[in-house]
Amino acid sequence: MISRLVKKIKNSLQALWHGFADTINANKKKSILGVFLALLLVIALTFLTLTVNSKIRAAQMDNLIYEDLPTKKIVPFSYGEGDKMINEKKAVSVMFAKPNQTETRKALQIIKQKEDELNRKFYYYPLVYQTLEIKNTYNIASDEVTFVFFQNGEEKNRFTLNSVKDPKENFIPELNRLPMWNIEVEENKK
Structure with a gap:
């Protein structure tokens, strides 16, 4: 059959x-x-x-992401332009974070409340598409809010929101110190 x-x-x-x-x-x-x-x-x-x-x-x-940014001091990367900007800019501070997680909302809320204390703009690299590739390229944990300072495309300093003790008081000062990586190096030489 x-x-x-x-x-x-x-x-x-x-x-x-x-x-x-x-x-x-x-x-x-x-x-x-x-x-x-x-x-x-x-x-x-x-x-x-x-x-x-x-x-x-x-x-x-x-x-969905960039419209809800609380301040003009957070500059969003255009889709697909993040890596290029990091490599081409002489000095750039970048926040890597998933837009919908609690830690990101916490960071954005603190930034909104203390915007006047923030002394510079920084870029936002949302972890939405190609998350694994971005995570591997920049050696970041996708579930954390990570701030990295790059000089001529090379990482010089970083911290995560979770690593800051008492974020409501110390987060903005830590973010302001992010580009000052060489001061710590000079102090260690003495």
């Missing part, structure tokens, strides 16, 4: 294939043109998908 069914399906598929091959042989120019157009269509759809995907992600980040 099953073998007859398999044989019947096999014969039907062979008949379809032979009919397809005969049609192609009878109309070679049209067949080549059809294959070429189908290939162009596949390439165009692939390119469109890749382009639209990154634009959708950028729009999502703009609408």
Whole structure:
């Protein structure tokens, strides 16, 4: 019973294939043109998908994450531009954090309350897409809010919100000291 069914399906598929091959042989120019157009269509759809995907992600980040930033002193990276900016800027402080976690909300709340004490702008690198890649590149824990100072693309100093004792009092001063990595090095030399 099953073998007859398999044989019947096999014969039907062979008949379809032979009919397809005969049609192609009878109309070679049209067949080549059809294959070429189908290939162009596949390439165009692939390119469109890749382009639209990154634009959708950028729009999502703009609408869902960056609109809710409490101060102008937090500068969001454009989608896909974070690594480039870190490597190209002479000096840059960056906050790496998942936007929806409790620690991030805590950090943003403290920044909002003590915005006047913050002496510089810093960049926000949200851990939304490609989290594992970002985590491995910058050696960060994705469940922590990590602040890193880069000079000429090289990490010079870092701290996490969890490492700050009494964050309500000491977080902003620690953030202000982040770029002063060389002062600690000089003090250790003495």
